[in-house]
Amino acid sequence: GEDVEQSLFLSVREGDSSVINCTYTDSSSTYLYWYKQEPGAGLQLLTYIFSNMDMKQDQRLTVLLNKKDKHLSLRIADTQTGDSAIYFCAESRAGGFKTIFGAGTRLFVKA
């Protein structure tokens, strides 16, 4: 069945890079997403990558996809205290309506 796994916590110092990892099981996944959730807020789509891509960069964010290992990572360069949040990895198939989420990684940024 479909499953998305990610580690629950990550703590980094301000200015360092953060790397949040995710694995998924559905080999039919076509789109892979990273969402950010701040306290009391909804789910904000940060970025997504197609399964035929290896990497996508968007300002401070770099997404790496290893399709063979079904491994996705999100790298945040120069992490700021404002990046403290929960980051959800998610996937979906082409033409499908639902998105499958991981449990979320809580990122703590120490000043």
Add this chain to the structure above:
Amino acid sequence: EPEVTQTPSHQVTQMGQEVILRCVPISNHLYFYWYRQILGQKVEFLVSFYNNEISEKSEIFDDQFSVERPDGSNFTLKIRSTKLEDSAMYFCASRTSGRTTDTQYFGPGTRLTVL
């Protein structure tokens, strides 16, 4: 920027009572969704809705759940007889088209507490 809104932000109810969670999707969106997140667990898909009917639903979405778009703006989730295990954060989302690359805009959620 347009946003999805949800009311109430927190709902407390007694077990066995009916609750209706309300959402106002973004006005030109056509696809609507409900997800839930039990504390400390994953965000789980419940149901998607298009053209006034359910397009997909999960195993969680049993006969106790129903959705409705009663007018041109609201999208509701009804739980007929709440159970303790229905306590969760419920997120509404909307999207302009069915292509999965289109961004789903999520609301801030309604925290449902069943006592």
